[in-house]
Amino acid sequence: MSIALRTLLYKEVLRFWKVGFQTVGAPVLTALLYLLVFSHVLDRHVEVYGGVSYAAFLVPGLVMMSLLQNAFSNSSSSLIQSKVTGNIVFVLLAPISYREFYAAYVLAAVIRGLVVGAGVWLVTLWFVELPYAHPLWILFFATLGGAILASLGVIAGIWADKFDQLAAFQNFVVMPLTFLSGVFYSIHSLPAFWQTVSHVNPFFYMIDGFRYGFFGQSDVSPWISALVAGGSFVALTYATLNMLARGYKLRS
Amino acid sequence: MSISDPSAALLIDGVCKRYGSLQALDHVSLTVRQGEFFGLLGPNGAGKTTLISLLAGLGRADSGVIRVMGHDVVAGYRDARRNLGVVPQELVFDPFFTVRETLRIQSGYFGLRRNDDWIDEILHHLDLHTKAEVNMRALSGGMKRRVLVAQALVHRPPVIVLDEPTAGVDVELRQGLWAFVRDLNRQGHTIVLTTHYLEEAESLCGRIAMLKQGRVIALDNTTSLLARPIHQTLRLRLRGDIALPADLRAVARATADGRVALALENADAVSACLARLHAAGVGLEEIELVRPDLEDIFISIMREAA
Ligand SMILES: Nc1ncnc2c1ncn2[C@@H]1O[C@H](COP(=O)(O)OP(=O)(O)O)[C@@H](O)[C@H]1O
Numbered sequence: 016m017s018i019a020l021r022t023l024l025y026k027e028v029l030r031f032w033k034v035g036f037q038t039v040g041a042p043v044l045t046a047l048l049y050l051l052v053f054s055h056v057l058d059r060h061v062e063v064y065g066g067v068s069y070a071a072f073l074v075p076g077l078v079m080m081s082l083l084q085n086a087f088s089n090s091s092s093s094l095i096q097s098k099v100t101g102n103i104v105f106v107l108l109a110p111i112s113y114r115e116f117y118a119a120y121v122l123a124a125v126i127r128g129l130v131v132g133a134g135v136w137l138v139t140l141w142f143v144e145l146p147y148a149h150p151l152w153i154l155f156f157a158t159l160g161g162a163i164l165a166s167l168g169v170i171a172g173i174w175a176d177k178f179d180q181l182a183a184f185q186n187f188v189v190m191p192l193t194f195l196s197g198v199f200y201s202i203h204s205l206p207a208f209w210q211t212v213s214h215v216n217p218f219f220y221m222i223d224g225f226r227y228g229f230f231g232q233s234d235v236s237p238w239i240s241a242l243v244a245g246g247s248f249v250a251l252t253y254a255t256l257n258m259l260a261r262g263y264k265l266r267s
Numbered sequence: 268m269s270i271s272d273p274s275a276a277l278l279i280d281g282v283c284k285r286y287g288s289l290q291a292l293d294h295v296s297l298t299v300r301q302g303e304f305f306g307l308l309g310p311n312g313a314g315k316t317t318l319i320s321l322l323a324g325l326g327r328a329d330s331g332v333i334r335v336m337g338h339d340v341v342a343g344y345r346d347a348r349r350n351l352g353v354v355p356q357e358l359v360f361d362p363f364f365t366v367r368e369t370l371r372i373q374s375g376y377f378g379l380r381r382n383d384d385w386i387d388e389i390l391h392h393l394d395l396h397t398k399a400e401v402n403m404r405a406l407s408g409g410m411k412r413r414v415l416v417a418q419a420l421v422h423r424p425p426v427i428v429l430d431e432p433t434a435g436v437d438v439e440l441r442q443g444l445w446a447f448v449r450d451l452n453r454q455g456h457t458i459v460l461t462t463h464y465l466e467e468a469e470s471l472c473g474r475i476a477m478l479k480q481g482r483v484i485a486l487d488n489t490t491s492l493l494a495r496p497i498h499q500t501l502r503l504r505l506r507g508d509i510a511l512p513a514d515l516r517a518v519a520r521a522t523a524d525g526r527v528a529l530a531l532e533n534a535d536a537v538s539a540c541l542a543r544l545h546a547a548g549v550g551l552e553e554i555e556l557v558r559p560d561l562e563d564i565f566i567s568i569m570r571e572a573a
């Protein structure tokens with residue numbers, strides 16, 4: 016890792032860490048509220064896997080949802096802030112390649128996602144006891160899911176010229192895809208049509224694979240989920256690097 | 268010296284840049300030699316900032332070649348950028364960090380890890396050492412401007428470009444800044460500067476390029492520019508509020524001290540002008556004939572190019 020890449024990564028991590036109350040504390044609290052409300056209200060109404068309580072089922076979904084949203088939020092909001100305030104120029108003036116640029120923003124966002132995800136997991140330990148059937152799958156899907164959303168965040172942050180465009184991207188793309196991915200339910204409990212729809216949502220595979228790491232059971236095989244998530248990451252990385260190489264909206 | 272001189276600090280050859288239907292730069296060619304103090308002048312919108320952003324790699328030229336210390340800004344961007352320090356025109360900063368953090372991070376971007384000795388030296392020269400641990404948000408505009416200068420210097424670039432560094436800056440800071448930049452030039456750094464204050468350019472720059480609507484309309488030593496046999500400048504203080512005759516208004520401008528300056532061909536034109544004024548009934552309180560300064564030259568060149 017070059018010094019330039021390490022510095023940009025360090026700067027990006029320091030940026031969210033300095034305001035950790037908002038960037039880590041707030042999403043952990045939100046996830047906790049979801050857990051308290053949903054697990055209480057839905058416990059008897061939602062059918063999940065045999066032998067797994069609804070609250071236990073919900074926790075990995077919440078961890079992953081928070082992780083994904085915060086990874087997206089980190090790269091996208093950092094980029095749009097730097098663009099709007101103009102301080103992106105300091106990075107653009109430096110001898111940093113577009114690949115290093117991409118790597119730094121994605122890695123920092125993955126770290127933010129993992130820190131928030133770990134935070135949610137830690138506070139929910141008080142309420143729910145979880146099995147850990149395949150810890151490596153847990154780490155694999157957490158990291159890959161974070162990287163996918165980080166990449167999407169880079170695209171959104173570069174594309175958006177204003178904060179409301181970014182908010183639209185978040186509200187109309189990221190939120191629906193996360194909510195409809197099986198965070199709150201097993202898709203087997205859905206009508207056939209919605210099951211089919213869920214299967215074309217890449218977020219579903221990240222959450223399903225992540226959950227497999229805990230319970231050893233899931234809606235689809237973790238290998239299929241790994242393939243879909245891996246493929247999504249490769250495709251997004253390719254698209255983002257292409258954008259950066261052309262200097263789209265950054266080097267006009 | 269040829270345009271392709273490999274030892275040039277900056278080589279700009281046939282550079283064009285278009286924004287939609289606007290031709291921001293139109294076949295700009297110029298060379299800045301190592302060690303020069305070079306001025307880039309022109310009215311607002313002439314394309315100075317656009318040219319700087321192309322040499323810094325912040326934008327890409329539609330055509331033409333730009334090299335910094337021999338390195339192409341596209342193909343050899345890493346070396347080109349290592350050799351270049353740019354002070355941007357806009358007062359930008361990152362509100363998350365202190366002055367020292369900002370400078371350490373900027374050093375890191377250039378691959379420099381333990382750079383604190385040099386950072387302290389820059390801070391000292393720019394009178395920023397007492398602000399090292401202060402958050403960027405808490406600094407005044409002038410202080411932020413100094414940090415921008417410091418950021419451009421962390422990697423000791425041989426070529427330093429300052430885009431209107433004294434716009435909106437108080438006199439004291441301006442003088443301090445120029446003393447510092449002059450020192451850097453004496454130590455061998457090449458300096459390129461754009462400014463609105465023509466008297467600054469006149470006293471600092473050895474050579475000057477004038478840009479208008481994306482084209483270089485003059486490129487010469489400052490002394491040669493000033494020695495142009497263009498005209499005499501007649502400065503008048505008018506009595507009352509009688510307007511100048513229309514033909515004279517075309518060569519007149521108002522000066523900062525409320526007088527009228529007229530750029531005239533020669534001594535005959537001066538006496539003809541005075542006769543015209545007398546005939547038109549314009550009363551005069553004061554008459555002065557002066558050597559043209561850079562501003563007069565600038566205005567006359569801009570007019571010739573119109
Ligand atoms: N990103 C841009 N998009 C569209 N037009 C631009 C852009 N940047 C500069 N311009 C236009 O290009 C011209 C030159 O601008 P600029 O280089 O900033 O001039 P100067 O620095 O000499 O005042 C101006 O007309 C300006 O409006």
Ligand SMILES: [Mg+2]
Nearest residue numbers: 315316317356
């Ligand atoms: Mg400008």
